[in-house]
Amino acid sequence: MLNTLIEPFTYPFMREALLVAVLVGTICAMLSCYLILKGWALMGDAVSHAVFPGVVLAYVVGLPFSVGAFAAGFFCAGATGWIKSNSRVKEDTIMGIVFTGMFAMGLVMYTKIDTNIHLNHILFGSLLGIERDDLIQAVIVSVVVLLVLIVKRRDLMLFCFDQNHARTIGMNTTMLHYLLLAILAATIVAALQAVGIILTVAMLITPGCVAYQLSDRFERMMLIAVASSIFSSVFGVYISYFIDGGTGACIVLTQSALFVIIMFLGPKRGVVWTYLARA
Numbered sequence: 497m498l499n500t501l502i503e504p505f506t507y508p509f510m511r512e513a514l515l516v517a518v519l520v521g522t523i524c525a526m527l528s529c530y531l532i533l534k535g536w537a538l539m540g541d542a543v544s545h546a547v548f549p550g551v552v553l554a555y556v557v558g559l560p561f562s563v564g565a566f567a568a569g570f571f572c573a574g575a576t577g578w579i580k581s582n583s584r585v586k587e588d589t590i591m592g593i594v595f596t597g598m599f600a601m602g603l604v605m606y607t608k609i610d611t612n613i614h615l616n617h618i619l620f621g622s623l624l625g626i627e628r629d630d631l632i633q634a635v636i637v638s639v640v641v642l643l644v645l646i647v648k649r650r651d652l653m654l655f656c657f658d659q660n661h662a663r664t665i666g667m668n669t670t671m672l673h674y675l676l677l678a679i680l681a682a683t684i685v686a687a688l689q690a691v692g693i694i695l696t697v698a699m700l701i702t703p704g705c706v707a708y709q710l711s712d713r714f715e716r717m718m719l720i721a722v723a724s725s726i727f728s729s730v731f732g733v734y735i736s737y738f739i740d741g742g743t744g745a746c747i748v749l750t751q752s753a754l755f756v757i758i759m760f761l762g763p764k765r766g767v768v769w770t771y772l773a774r775a
Contacts, residue, residue: 503737504733504734504737504738510733510737512626512631513623513626513733513743514729514730514733514734515631515635516623516626516631516634516635517623517729517730517732517733517743517747518726518729518730519634519635519638519639519686520634520638520686520687520699520729521699521703521722521725521726521728521729521747522638522642522722522725522726523638523641523642523645523683523686524683524687524696524699524700524703524725525699525703525704525707525718525721525722525724525725525726526642526645526718526721526722527540527641527645527679527680527683527700528540528699528700528701528702528703528704528705528721529703529704529707529708529714529717529718529721530652530653530656530676531680531700531701531704532701532704532705532708533653533656533657533704533714534655534656534676536676536680537700537701538588538591538592539573539576539591539677539680540680540684540696540697540700540701541591541595541697541700541701542572542573542576542591542592542594542595543569543572543573543595543677543680543681543684544569544684544693544696544697544700545595545596545598545599545693545697546568546569546571546572546594546595546599547564547565547566547568547569547572547681547684547685547688547693548568548598548599548602548603548693549568549598549599549601549602549605550563550564550565550566550567550568550569550571550602551564551565551568551602551688552564552602552605552606552609553568553605555609556605556609560633561688562633562637562685562688565681565684565685565688566681566682566685568598569680569681569684569685570677570678570681572595572598573677573680573681574674574677575594576590576591576594577673579594623733623743623744633686634686637682637683637685637686638686640682641682641683641686644675644679645679648672648675651667651672652672653714654667655667655669655672655673655676656676657714680700683700684696684700687699687700692744695744695745695747695748698748698751698752699725699747699748699751702748702751702752702754702755703721703722703724703725703728703751704717704721705755706720706721706724706751706754706755706758707719707720707721707724709755709759709762709765709766710758710762710763710765724751724754725751727750727754728747728748728750728751728754729747731750732744732746732747732748732749732750732751733746733747735750
């Protein structure tokens with residue numbers, strides 16, 4: 497029985513998958529706290545889908561996928577801000593237009609490529625089959641993003657909480673705005689090989705939502721988000737081995753299950769707790 501339980505950890509590809517999942521899960525969880533606080537949950541969805549044409553174009557010209565993904569993601573975020581400044585349409589509507597347009601462009605480009613190489617792993621992830629170069633890239637990007645978030649955590653927190661106050665006390669809010677967008681694009685690049693474009697948005701939203709249900713302090717919220725994301729990453733990779741399921745999907749399903757549990761059974765704000773308090 498014990499040999500069966502520890503069997504997944506005896507394979508190198510499982511250990512590498514756990515390493516990447518924990519790293520990507522950590523930076524996604526930290527960033528999700530800022531996105532929830534800023535109200536940018538849809539921005540993560542938009543950028544994660546908008547990177548697809550960049551990936552296809554990078555393949556066509558022979559560049560690394562990460563370069564095209566980062567450029568397309570940053571372009572999507574910048575285009576959203578520019579259109580918002582030059583039109584009367586609300587930001588969430590603009591994001592829906594931009595990211596669906598760019599994703600559709602990527603699909604059209606993908607169908608026109610004459611190649612035997614499939615880009616499905618960009619859409620759905622290939623955590624268990626991640627190559628050595630992609631593993632090194634994910635580790636480097638994750639470490640850089642983690643360091644930036646730690647160094648600039650207070651400035652970004654104030655910017656997300658009250659942008660007007662941050663501007664009043666002399667902060668360069670424009671720089672912080674584009675720094676947060678660059679971090680978001682880099683995080684999505686790191687997450688591409690883990691869970692793919694489609695499921696990345698869940699890793700950028702769900703941990704922050706779980707933590708937001710449990711804490712009113714940002715530092716504690718971030719710790720809870722990281723802990724829940726690490727648990728979901730490890731458990732998702734572990735359970736996918738035994739059920740022969742998609743690794744990225746198992747990670748996201750674990751995160752979703754945690755959110756449902758906290759929503760109903762969480763202290764103070766849980767549905768059950770609120771019902772008992774009213775009764």
